Amino acid sequence: xxxxxxxxxxxxxxxxxxxxxxxxxxxxxxxxxxxxxxxxxxxxxxxxxxxxxxxxxxxxxxxxxxxxxxxxxxxxxxxxxxxxxxxxxxxxxxxxxxxxxxxxxxxxxxxxxxxxxxxxxxxxxxxxxxxxxxxxxxxxxxxxxxxxxxxxxxxxxxxxxxxxxxxxxxxxxxxxxxxxxxxxxxxxxxxxxxxxxxxxxxxxxxxxxxxxxxxxxxxxxxxxxxxxxxxxxxxxxxxxxxxxxxxxxxxxxxxxxxxxxxxxxxxxxxxxxxxxxxxxxxxxxxxxxxxxxxxxxxxxxxxxxxxxxxxxxxxxxxxxxxxxxxxxxxxxxxxxxxxxxxxxxxxxxxxxxxxxxxxxxxxxxxxxxxxxxxxxxxxxxxxxxxxxxxxxxxxxxxxxxxx
Amino acid sequence: xxxxxxxxxxxxxxxxxxxxxxxxxxxxxxxxxxxxxxxxxxxxxxxxxxxxxxxxxxxxxxxxxxxxxxxxxxxxxxxxxxxxxxxxxxxxxxxxxxxxxxxxxxxxxxxxxxxxxxxxxxxxxxxxxxxxxxxxxxxxxxxxxxxxxxxxxxxxxxxxxxxxxxxxxxxxxxxxxxxxxxxxxxxxxxxxxxxxxxxxxxxxxxxxxxxxxxxxxxxxxxxxxxxxxxxxxxxxxxxxxxxxxxxxxxxxxxxxxxxxxxxxxxxxxxxxxxxxxxxxxxxxxxxxxxxxxxxxxxxxxxxxxxxxxxxxxxxxxxxxxxxxxxxxxxxxxxxxxxxxxxxxxxxxxxxxxxxxxxxxxxxxxxxxxxxxxxxxxxxxxxxxxxxxxxxxxxxxxxxxxxxxxxxxxxxxxxxxxxxxxxxxxxxxxxxxxxxxxxxxxxxxxxxxxxxxxxxxxxxxxxxxxxxxxxxx
Numbered sequence: 041x042x043x044x045x046x047x048x049x050x051x052x053x054x055x056x057x058x059x060x061x062x063x064x065x066x067x068x069x070x071x072x073x074x075x076x077x078x079x080x081x082x083x084x085x086x087x088x089x090x091x092x093x094x095x096x097x098x099x100x101x102x103x104x105x106x107x108x109x110x111x112x113x114x115x116x117x118x119x120x121x122x123x124x125x126x127x128x129x130x131x132x133x134x135x136x137x138x139x140x141x142x143x144x145x146x147x148x149x150x151x152x153x154x155x156x157x158x159x160x161x162x163x164x165x166x167x168x169x170x171x172x173x174x175x176x177x178x179x180x181x182x183x184x185x186x187x188x189x190x191x192x193x194x195x196x197x198x199x200x201x202x203x204x205x206x207x208x209x210x211x212x213x214x215x216x217x218x219x220x221x222x223x224x225x226x227x228x229x230x231x232x233x234x235x236x237x238x239x240x241x242x243x244x245x246x247x248x249x250x251x252x253x254x255x256x257x258x259x260x261x262x263x264x265x266x267x268x269x270x271x272x273x274x275x276x277x278x279x280x281x282x283x284x285x286x287x288x289x290x291x292x293x294x295x296x297x298x299x300x301x302x303x304x305x306x307x308x309x310x311x312x313x314x315x316x317x318x319x320x321x322x323x324x325x326x327x328x329x330x331x332x333x334x335x336x337x338x339x340x341x342x343x344x345x346x347x348x349x350x351x352x353x354x355x356x357x358x359x360x361x362x363x364x365x366x367x368x369x370x371x372x373x374x375x376x377x378x379x380x381x382x383x384x385x386x387x388x389x390x391x392x393x394x395x396x397x398x399x400x401x402x403x404x405x406x407x408x409x410x411x412x413x414x415x416x417x418x419x420x421x422x423x424x425x426x427x428x429x430x431x432x433x434x435x436x437x438x439x440x441x442x443x
Numbered sequence: 444x445x446x447x448x449x450x451x452x453x454x455x456x457x458x459x460x461x462x463x464x465x466x467x468x469x470x471x472x473x474x475x476x477x478x479x480x481x482x483x484x485x486x487x488x489x490x491x492x493x494x495x496x497x498x499x500x501x502x503x504x505x506x507x508x509x510x511x512x513x514x515x516x517x518x519x520x521x522x523x524x525x526x527x528x529x530x531x532x533x534x535x536x537x538x539x540x541x542x543x544x545x546x547x548x549x550x551x552x553x554x555x556x557x558x559x560x561x562x563x564x565x566x567x568x569x570x571x572x573x574x575x576x577x578x579x580x581x582x583x584x585x586x587x588x589x590x591x592x593x594x595x596x597x598x599x600x601x602x603x604x605x606x607x608x609x610x611x612x613x614x615x616x617x618x619x620x621x622x623x624x625x626x627x628x629x630x631x632x633x634x635x636x637x638x639x640x641x642x643x644x645x646x647x648x649x650x651x652x653x654x655x656x657x658x659x660x661x662x663x664x665x666x667x668x669x670x671x672x673x674x675x676x677x678x679x680x681x682x683x684x685x686x687x688x689x690x691x692x693x694x695x696x697x698x699x700x701x702x703x704x705x706x707x708x709x710x711x712x713x714x715x716x717x718x719x720x721x722x723x724x725x726x727x728x729x730x731x732x733x734x735x736x737x738x739x740x741x742x743x744x745x746x747x748x749x750x751x752x753x754x755x756x757x758x759x760x761x762x763x764x765x766x767x768x769x770x771x772x773x774x775x776x777x778x779x780x781x782x783x784x785x786x787x788x789x790x791x792x793x794x795x796x797x798x799x800x801x802x803x804x805x806x807x808x809x810x811x812x813x814x815x816x817x818x819x820x821x822x823x824x825x826x827x828x829x830x831x832x833x834x835x836x837x838x839x840x841x842x843x844x845x846x847x848x849x850x851x852x853x854x855x856x857x858x859x860x861x862x863x864x865x866x867x868x869x870x871x872x873x874x875x876x877x878x879x880x881x882x883x884x885x886x887x888x889x890x891x892x893x894x895x896x897x898x899x900x901x902x903x904x905x906x907x908x909x910x911x912x913x914x915x
Binding site: 167185190194200245250251293297298300302303304 | 780798812815816818846848850851858861862865870872886887
């Protein structure tokens with residue numbers, strides 16, 4: 041009989057590189073930087089680690105070509121024949137690496153493990169992401185469907201469903217981006233560290249109508265790492281460890297965008313993963329029970345819809361319940377992405393899911409670095425990470441909290 | 444008697460004003476010409492005209508497809524086979540390309556009539572389409588336009604009969620392309636008109652009229668080829684036609700010289716306004732000349748709702764500038780970027796041919812829902828694939844459910860408009876939108892599907908279905 045994961049596994053150390061256009065670092069540098077920081081945080085050494093999960097979408101193949109295996113990490117960190125499992129779920133890769141590590145501990149297969157998420161994209165010579173659809177997917181169907189293009193379809197659908205003019209809709213989204221930049225500016229490790237105004241957001245060049253430049257995250261290099269053990273061993277490493285309260289990972293049956301009853305205004309996989317994780321963590325009312333949420337806001341519309349699909353506010357009520365009340369600020373009723381989010385902290389694809397947990401971990405410990413964004417009494421947080429595109433997501437929801 | 448059962452035509456939505464050419468190269472020029480969108484070629488335009496022609500006609504009744512053009516997108520690899528698939532015709536048909544001559548269309552027409560008369564085919568679809576690229580700043584640049592026409596040839600319920608034809612073959616060279624040329628080459632016009640066009644046309648028409656014991660005055664309309672408007676007017680005089688009443692508008696001012704498609708598009712224009720009993724003189728030129736007497740029959744009243752020439756002409760988007768035009772026709776070289784180049788897999792295309800070319804989806808026999816693309820299990824009720832039955836979808840209309848306009852995709856004409864369209868019968872199709880005015884796209888607008896060239900990847904033309912605002 042399945043028992044669930046609640047409180048069985050603890051995070052005792054975490055690391056996160058500075059996110060951004062890391063012209064100075066290759067993928068190995070980023071893996072090392074995040075892992076060394078996590079090891080130092082936990083007070084352990086590389087040789088103490090018994091198993092590793094490496095999450096990366098492209099690994100180094102963007103630049104080097106060829107396959108990506110766990111040896112990318114074992115050769116970088118000179119781990120000596122411990123298992124390194126490479127996992128990949130597109131932009132939802134980070135959550136998957138943590139999940140693998142957690143279940144290995146719960147199964148008592150290992151005692152101390154490492155999860156790393158990393159992406160190195162800025163060696164390609166152009167902006168944007170590699171065009172994975174073209175060639176890997178069906179040769180013609182779906183060709184040229186980019187991330188911004190696909191998410192923007194959800195914005196158009198949301199505006200249409202709730203009777204918003206594009207101007208009204210874009211205004212709601214602009215407030216989200218202003219908030220993201222506000223926190224990015226206050227986070228020393230963030231990629232985009234400049235505040236923006238509503239006017240700047242609204243007047244920015246168009247990327248994929250109705251989404252403008254400031255509605256979209258950048259392309260970021262970075263890595264994040266976590267050292268985990270079973271909760272009974274956690275005190276050996278530190279007092280202020282956090283525990284995993286619940287996991288939900290859901291793969292949408294897909295083709296959601298082809299079902300005529302899918303309307304693009306909710307993320308089906310997010311709803312499923314959230315319900316899984318809430319059940320396991322014993323959360324009845326997310327808006328009340330959660331102290332903070334780090335959610336997958338690769339685009340402003342992604343934050344809006346994820347907030348509704350995680351049940352942080354009612355469907356179609358984001359403006360009233362989140363935006364108008366400034367509920368999503370760190371001193372608001374339901375703080376969301378006080379790290380700056382994928383939007384401003386950055387989105388190195390494979391790293392993001394792990395990086396979101398890093399933010400909650402630091403907030404619980406009172407170590408948010410900048411006093412202006414340190415929240416009080418954080419006990420329970422949720423990290424939401426998804427890969428794919430509207431109608432066909434794989435989504436990971438990770439709930440962590442003070443033991 | 445063999446004759447025309449149905450007809451159709453296609454004119455691309457884009458027009459280039461000749462004033463824009465004047466701004467770039469100097470000189471005047473009036474009117475405009477029709478320009479294929481960047482994702483169109485002679486194959487996709489043929490599919491459009493063929494679809495128009497087959498409206499209300501059982502596609503499985505077509506026994507042969509003859510495609511005529513001087514611009515086949517593949518030099519080796521048949522075009523007609525791709526057109527046949529996109530039109531969802533049967534597999535056990537004869538398909539043939541008639542190429543290289545401006546008269547390919549009328550030659551294919553004769554071959555079709557002969558096949559029907561001989562009884563080897565009951566119905567033959569003849570489609571002619573051309574998309575010739577004139578050299579920049581040449582005399583041909585303002586002239587050439589793009590378009591297509593289609594005729595279903597059969598024996599029953601004729602809309603028009605071919606009472607007589609005369610074919611003349613000549614080794615005369617006036618316009619040509621070598622095997623490695625994209626742009627046409629020409630000889631001095633004074634020679635090509637005086638020794639080529641004028642005498643050959645005159646001879647063919649005269650021989651026909653004599654053999655059929657008829658005269659110019661017996662025709663209600665004349666639909667004939669000419670290299671340009673002046674030569675067209677001169678030929679009308681030579682043939683003693685009344686310019687006001689007897690000459691079908693050759694559309695030089697709005698479409699341009701559509702090459703192999705020219706004479707037969709003009710015939711479609713004449714048929715649209717004809718009534719039973721009318722006689723139309725048709726004449727075509729190139730490597731000789733041919734002339735035909737088309738007698739309109741009772742069945743003409745049954746050929747309805749065609750977009751033909753008239754309706755297609757109503758839909759137009761003006762090209763904003765010359766830069767767009769040369770980009771559409773691939774006449775300009777851009778910076779090479781390290782962005783990943785599109786790839787394709789001919790293996791996958793072959794496996795997926797029924798939905799890539801034929802636009803088949805799946806209808807679930809358990810829950811009744813239709814889905815595109817075809818599935819392994821029903822996406823609504825999870826029934827396994829023995830319940831999934833292929834159904835054709837390319838004819839269905841729909842409405843735009845949602846869309847976005849992506850400025851950052853490496854497409855020829857950004858923004859790339861991504862669209863979710865809900866087709867009649869409850870099926871959603873995710874696609875790119877083409878032939879669109881980006882200032883006039885609205886959720887809920889009526890949409891239809893169109894067969895287009897998606898990209899040239901690994902040196903292969905890749906075709907698929909896109910959506911576009913309905914032309915109605």
